[in-house]
Each structure stands twice: as structure tokens, then as C-alpha cells.
Amino acid sequence: MDTAVETTGTLAEDDLRRLDAYWRAANYLTVGQIYLLDNPLLREPLRPEHVKPRLLGHWGTSPGLNLLYAHLDRAIVGRDLDAIFVTGPGHGGPAIVANTWLEGTYSELYPSVGQDEAGMARLFRQFSFPGGIPSHVAPEVPGSIHEGGELGYSLMHAYGAAFDNPDLLVACVIGDGEAETGPLAASWLSNVFLNPARDGAVLPILHLNGYKIANPTVLDRLPIDDLRAMMHGYGYQPHVVDLVDPEDPTRGIDPDRAHRILAGTLDTALDEIADIQRRARGGGEVTRPRWPMIVLRSVKGWTGPHEVDGEPVEGTFHAHQVPIAEVRDNPEHLAALDRWLRSYRPEELFDATGAPQPLIAGLPPAGDRRMSANQHANGGTVLRDLVLPDFREYGVAVHEPGRTVVGPTAPTGEWLRDVIAANPDRFRLFGPDEVASNRLGAAFEVTDRAFVGQLRPGDDNLSPDGRVMEVLSEHLCQGWLEGYLLTGRHGVFTSYEAFIHIVDSMVNQHAKWLKTTRQIPWRRPVASLNYLLSSHVWRQDHNGFSHQDPGFIDHVMNKKAEVVRVYLPPDANTLLSTMDHCLRSRHYINVVVAGKQPAPNWLSMPDAIMHCRRGVGIWDWASTDAGEEPDVVLACAGDVPTLETLAAADLLRRRLPDLKVRVVNVVDLMRLQPESEHPHGLPDVEFDSIFTRDKPVIFAYHGYPWLIHRLTYRRRNHENLHVRGYKEEGTTTTPFDMVMLNDLDRFHLVIDVIERVPGLSVRAAHLRQEMFDARQACRDHTRRHGEDSPLVTEWKWAGAQGATPS
DSSP: OOOOOOOOOOOOHHHHHHHHHHHHHHHHHHHHHHHBSSOTTOOSOOOGGGBOSSOOOOOTTHHHHHHHHHHHHHHHHHHTOEEEEEESOGGGHHHHHHHHHHHTHHHHHSTTSOSSHHHHHHHHHHBTSTTSBOSSSOTTSTTOSOOOSSSSOHHHHHHHHHTTOTTEEEEEEEETTGGGSHHHHHHGGGGGGOOTTTSOEEEEEEEEOSBSSSSBOTGGGSOHHHHHHHHHHTTEEEEEEEOBOTTOTTSBOOHHHHHHHHHHHHHHHHHHHHHHHHHHTTTSOOOOOOEEEEEEEOOTTTTSOSEETTEEOTTSGGGSSOSSOOTTTOHHHHHHHHHHHHTTOHHHHBOTTSOBOHHHHTSSOOGGGSTTTOGGGSGGGTOOOOOOOOGGGGOOOOSSTTOEEOOTHHHHHHHHHHHHHHOTTTEEEEESSOTTTTTOGGGGGTOOEEOOSOOOTTOOSEETTOOEEEOSOHHHHHHHHHHHHHTTOEEEEEEETGGGGGGHHHHHHHHHHHHHHTTOTTOOOOBOEEEEEESOGGGOTTTOGGGOOOTHHHHHHTSOTTTEEEEOOOSHHHHHHHHHHHHHOBSOEEEEEOOOSOOEEOSOHHHHHHHHHHSEEEOGGGOOSTTSOOSEEEEEESHHHHHHHHHHHHHHHHHOTTSOEEEEEESBGGGGSBTTTOTTOBOHHHHHHHHOSSSOEEEEESSOTHHHHHHHTTSTTGGGEEEEOOOSOOOSOOHHHHHHHTTOSHHHHHHHHHHHSTTHHHHTHHHHHHHHHHHHHHHHHHHHHSSOOHHHHTOOOOGGGOOOOO
């Protein structure tokens, strides 16, 4: 890379000495965590037994992280900034832990790891050690909202943290390996959605140290002018800080000079941010500014061993993980580690007790201004409850089951509209260009889509002040929302069911974060991550097979029971009740699947509320068992399966009036599990009373049928459970043909009953044949007319009267 223009600014000699000492101390503590079991201050000669038997961790990115952390601490003190630090290179865990210990926060939260020699020994021993802490910037690390073990999400998390946090600066370090990922590449566009008048600021710092595990990084090999142009094209004002010796690319420049260059550049960038915010908050028109960003080029493994066994290390990919590997068994390696550790001159950095010297302790800010103690990075401490309008007022009038036809998401959209209006500083709606498509467009009556880019005549509901976050990237929506939630706010992510799979891996990471933080006493619960998935598998008949996939539920169900919930409300009123519950909940991942197309509504609002509270219940009005033991149970979960189940129950009521049928609807999927497996699980005695101990159960389910078997395999009556659901059969067709393709239709459900109720297969053989014929007639009708038969589209629940089209 070409040498950049240096910006040195003014750095007092005291600040220079303090920065240098702090940086050396952080680097020393980082190396100590990777290597040492004992002898933390090297008060005696280093021996093999002082070294860990398993050397784990990553050194290469850590010196650059320590350098940036030190300089940001200086800026926070000098400018009284409210700032947090997002670490994209998650492998830099030991560096961030070192800084939290130097700031004192770590010892405050973990008193056994005090700022003394014994505490330092515990700090070193626990890192990547059984019973200790992970090697990443995990939830255990104070000040962290981003683990970084999976790369690509740091910048979107940073922007999510900055939304509606007008006084917050989010310093986000992006590793050059991470910068090669698709999600990170899209994240640069987030500045188009950041309002300088209302939101905080993000300072992206692209850290180029040249190598990944074994390969060079792409951006480090770009000519500097190309990289500048790239960042400029994304809308940033790039500032390049090149700290690599131009004569030897494996060496860093003189540290004093490096500190002066970085300090001057950081001051320039912070001045630009302050100027942007001052102008935007002065009352003028808010337009997209050119936010500063920093490109920091440093040597990988800077200050580490330059070579080991004649092999170059510093400035190469060999510095990525553990530069000196055979320390216990190789005396030369042990001596090299001893020289490396002593090169930081620990006797100058720590006093006789092992505490940081006053010169070092004086660099970080105090109290909540420390990045490791900032309350925004422990979002539950600043979380405020939402002001929620009474969802009952948005309900659909249901005087008779199924007579009112309304798309379930439309009333919820009206309710969310008023949630947005009542919470203008702590709630946002996120979606990949699908908010209106999913019938939540009522939100645009009170707000717009957030957009600080160029506006043109004819644009629909775009403004810098919008609270609907739409971008055609599920990754960005997920990452923004995670950052928003983890810093103490609330939101809903709405998406097409099939394409929410794009964020499967991100959901994994968030679920792990929630699970881990439940066991950390000082971490406070955050608002739940709420998904409202519409345009679902059974109503994607127009888009076809590519848009048909209900498997996100299966993915979520693999997570720990204490952090996941899945809801399948059957109509508009149950959806309203469910969403109100989800927005009031804390520290969960809530998945709600509901249709947007016009559909029958079954329950009045009082009945819907009670049904949602139960999670699973017998619908007496649809059943014919009259309080007796049924001959068969028709169970359902999901709006379309509920419709088909009720249509099947109606057919059985009219054609086999002596058959005792019980209709059971499931809203909360977790209720199917035993209480030993999930907090929502039904006790066995209650499950048996609903589903019986020995009667056939025909279960019409929204997703892949084997999930229901997995949830119920321990139940007494599992061998009599027969599940119909999606089995990867789909195309562009009609809605009813879609359910027929997967044998979920009403006629097939009746056939299932006839085949599974003892003695019924012979007695009802004529009805069975009629059901087969009805299926064929409906299929022929679609092929002939391009739409579903009136036999299906005109059906209405008629209850005991039985007056239905035939």
C-alpha cells in the first residue's frame, strides 16, 4: 500500500508517555493470557510449568486493537465522549479483556480477578481454560455487545446501537478478513439510514493487518487510491493511518511516531463527527453527510517475535494465532517467550502489588465513561418499557366463527402503527422491503421509511426521520435490530417466511448470547428479538416453490429452551394477543408465523386472549365429543392448517354425525413438549386429557411434520399421532392445490380419520371414496379455470346447522 498523508495534530509529551505505557501494558496482558498459568509478573525465571499446556488464542490482531482502545480512551477523556467499542475481529478477545482489566471494570464485576498480582494470575489462567472464559469478545467481557466469533456483523451491530442514541459514539473495528464477507460489504451502506440529527455516530475503523489464517487479505492488497475511492463511493470521508515501516513491511514504524499519527487522525475524525452533528441539529434540512472513517494499517502481531526457528512471524500470517508454540518442550521457545514478555518492561508498568502504575491508570476515563462500563453495552440497564396501546381495541368482531374475513396481519399493522407513534425514541420496525407487502403498511400513516439518501419525486414514504428500517438485506435488518436491542431498545423484524433462513447463522449467535447472559449476574435482560413471518409457505402459491419453506421454525427449535418461543396464531385476534405478549417479553427469540391474505377469523377477542394464555386448547364449538371421550382428535397449528382442520371437522359432523370428534388448536408450539424439556411444556396429565391416551390424533401442522413428532415423542399417545404438514411439494398454483400437493387438505384429513379410527374404514368406505373424488374434482377445476373450486372458496363454518356448499 502506498504511504498515506500523515495527520499528526498535537500530542502532549505526558499523553505520549501515557499512551505508550498503556499500550505496552495491554500487549503484555494479552500475551500473558495466551501463555501463562503462573508467574504473571515474571518475578522469577520463566519455567515450563508457568506455561499453559494448551496454548489457545489469537495474537495477530490484538496489538492493533490495544492501540485503538488506548487512543479512544484518551479521546473520551479529552472530549467527555459517551462511547462503546465494537470489536469485529472477535479473535482479539484477550486484547479487549486486557483493556477492561486495565480500566478496572473487570475487577469490579469479577472481584476475584483483582487489580493485583493474584488477580492478574487469575486473569491469565482463566483465558481459554477449562472453567474459564472463551477466547472471543464473549458476553462475559464487560462492554461487549458483539462476540465476533462469526465474522461479518460488527458494522451492522454498530449502526443498530447508534440508532436513537444521539449522544453515543460507536467505534467499530472491522478486521480486513471480516471485510471480505457479504454482510459486512453490505453494512457500509448503513450510513444511508443514520440520521445525524437524531441518531448517534459510528466511526468505522478498517484494520488492515494483511493476513487471515493462511492467506493475505484482499483489501490490504488494493492500491491505496482504490481503497480510498471505494470508501468514498460508499459515502465516507476516509482517513488513512499507515503505521507499517515503508522500508520493511514486516515491521511497524517508531511507536512514538505511530501514536502521534493515530492521535492526530482520530482527533480529525472526531472533529468531523462533531461538526456534522452540530450542523444537523441546528435546525436545518437533514441531508446525508460524508461521515469519517479510518483505515488503519498496522503490522500483524506488532511487537511480537519477529521470527521463530528462522521463520518470519511478525508481519506475516504466522502471527495470526500463537506465534511460539512449543514453549513447554522446547527451551529455545521458552527463552523466546521470556524475551517477548520482558520486552514490554512489566516492572515499569505494574507496581509492587501488581496494580497498574498511576501513569497507566490515569489514561482511561472514570465510571460509566469507560467503554467497558458504558451502560449502553449492558442494554438491560437502560431499557425502558414500551408504551403499548390496548391491542383489544384493534380486534376483529367475531360473532360467529369464520364469518368475518380479514387478513391477520392488517389489524396488527394498525396496532404497530400506534406502537411506533407512542414510542418515538425506542421502537423500530425492520424488514427487507416487505413491510407493505406483509400488510403492515398502516405504519406509514405515522412514520416513513428511514432514508438519508437522495430523494426523488414519486418516492414513497421516505424521510430521514422514518422509523421503518427497510433495506433489501435480511442480514442488515437482523444486525441492526440486534444492535438496537442489545443497547436497550425494542423492535420487530417482519419478513417472508422462506427467506428469513438467510439469517440462520446470525440467529444462532444471538441465541447463544441470550443463553450465556442468563448466567451472568451483571448482565440485565434485554428486549426480545421478535419475528413476524408472513407471506408464508401455504400462501406462496403465486411465487412458487422457491418461496415455500417453513423450516425456520425447525432451526429455532434447536436452540436452548429458555431463550426461544414459537407461536402460530390461527387468526387476527390471536395474532394481536400474541404480538402484545412478545413485545412485553424479555430475553427471548419469539417467532410468530401468520398469514397476510384474507382469512376467516374464529375467535372473539376475549376467547382469543384466553386461548393464547392456554397456548393449546379444545375448541368446544368445533367439536362433537360433547364432553365425552372422543373417537378421534383433530389437532392443528397454523392458520391454513386450522382452516383445513375445521373444514374437515365440518365434513365429519355432517357425514358421520355419530363420530365423536375433538378439535384442538395449538398456538404455542412449545406446549407440545413435556414440562421437563421446556418451561411452556404441558404436564403429561394435561396433555393426556387433551389429546387422550389411546385415540387417533390427526395433526395438521404448518411446517415440516417431523417436528411435531420430535416434540411429542415422549408422550404416551405418540404412536397414535399422525401428522400432516409441508413435505417439499410445491409450485406456482392455487392456494387449495398447494395444500392438496402436501396432503394437508380437508378431504385428505377426512380420509386420515377414516383410515385410523378403528372400525371406520369399512363403515365409511363410501365417504372415503367420495373424498378422493372431491380432491380430483378440485384439482381438475384448477387446471381448467386457473382458480380454486367454489366447493372450497365458498365454504363457511356453519356449526351444527351443517348448511355448507356441497
